[in-house]
Amino acid sequence: MTTADNTGAGRVVLIIGGGSGIGETTGRLMGARGWRVAIADQDGAAAERVAASLGGYGLGMDVAVETEVERAAATIEDEFGAVHGLVVAAAIFQDVMPPDKLPMAVWDRTLQVNLTGTYLANRAFGSRMAKRGAGSIVNIASIAALGSMPVHAYGTSKAAVAHLTLNLAGEWGRAGVRVNCVSPGSTLVPRVEERLKSGRYAADPGTFTALGRIVRPNEVAEAIEFLVSDRASAITGVNLVVDAGWHVAGTWAQHGGVRPAPSQGGPSRA
Numbered sequence: 001m002t003t004a005d006n007t008g009a010g011r012v013v014l015i016i017g018g019g020s021g022i023g024e025t026t027g028r029l030m031g032a033r034g035w036r037v038a039i040a041d042q043d044g045a046a047a048e049r050v051a052a053s054l055g056g057y058g059l060g061m062d063v064a065v066e067t068e069v070e071r072a073a074a075t076i077e078d079e080f081g082a083v084h085g086l087v088v089a090a091a092i093f094q095d096v097m098p099p100d101k102l103p104m105a106v107w108d109r110t111l112q113v114n115l116t117g118t119y120l121a122n123r124a125f126g127s128r129m130a131k132r133g134a135g136s137i138v139n140i141a142s143i144a145a146l147g148s149m150p151v152h153a154y155g156t157s158k159a160a161v162a163h164l165t166l167n168l169a170g171e172w173g174r175a176g177v178r179v180n181c182v183s184p185g186s187t188l189v190p191r192v193e194e195r196l197k198s199g200r201y202a203a204d205p206g207t208f209t210a211l212g213r214i215v216r217p218n219e220v221a222e223a224i225e226f227l228v229s230d231r232a233s234a235i236t237g238v239n240l241v242v243d244a245g246w247h248v249a250g251t252w253a254q255h256g257g258v259r260p261a262p263s264q265g266g267p268s269r270a
């Protein structure tokens, strides 16, 4: 194992929302790179299953409930070790809806889990890291934080997560704690695969990216692992976009969209 393969060096990373999708993939990647992995998820059975397969620590926790997050912080640090890396990947999603159809209960719960939950997790674990003088946090926002979309609660919660990341990076920088965020584009996790199969997307999300394809979970996990690790030791307060060029391609719409490659019938570049 080279130093680049062993970014964890036996340190503890906690993945909140690591029971499935991007969080699970990140846990597996970081476990393979020498991190001791703790998984917390509202789905406690999934957290325990993923953690057990990595020889790690799993527990059920609702990130939106202050007492549960505080209890989890005390328990994990007592029973498994001081948390050096934190990834907050827990989130809930909403269907596309105009404001008059969006129930306030959906608005409230989305903000409570995605924004308040991210804040509670950062507060509990970041404060402990700051007291010890070392740590690295990665929050997960979304491309929905970067542009206009008809997911009013979800997009707003994610834009706030990106902003919260800036504030906390300033708050804890001198205490040796870095705080960054990753904004994935549409990523082919099992939940998204299921939505694609059941025709719940208006179109294949990959057609709207510069690269012409959807993002793979391990591509997001690589970005998260990089930011948590010491390889990103001078990076704090950034929002690293992993979107296969969704953001880039969007502004080409008024020019007919990004051009297909010559092999796909597009214009020759010669």
Ligand SMILES: NC(=O)c1ccc[n+]([C@@H]2O[C@H](COP(=O)([O-])OP(=O)(O)OC[C@H]3O[C@@H](n4cnc5c(N)ncnc54)[C@H](O)[C@@H]3O)[C@@H](O)[C@H]2O)c1
Pocket: 016, 017, 018, 019, 020, 021, 022, 023, 040, 041, 042, 043, 046, 061, 062, 063, 064, 088, 089, 090, 091, 092, 113, 117, 140, 141, 142, 143, 183, 184, 185, 186, 187, 188, 189, 190, 191, 192
């Ligand atoms: N997959 C995508 O296309 C995509 C795109 C942009 C951003 N993201 C973001 O990436 C992150 C991971 O998403 P994913 O696609 O892997 O989703 P996912 O549904 O596969 O995983 C989310 C996990 O969070 C857990 N969770 C939900 N509510 C929770 C709560 N209150 N407390 C604790 N755990 C809770 C779920 O049980 C689940 O295991 C999310 O922040 C999501 O907003 C995903």
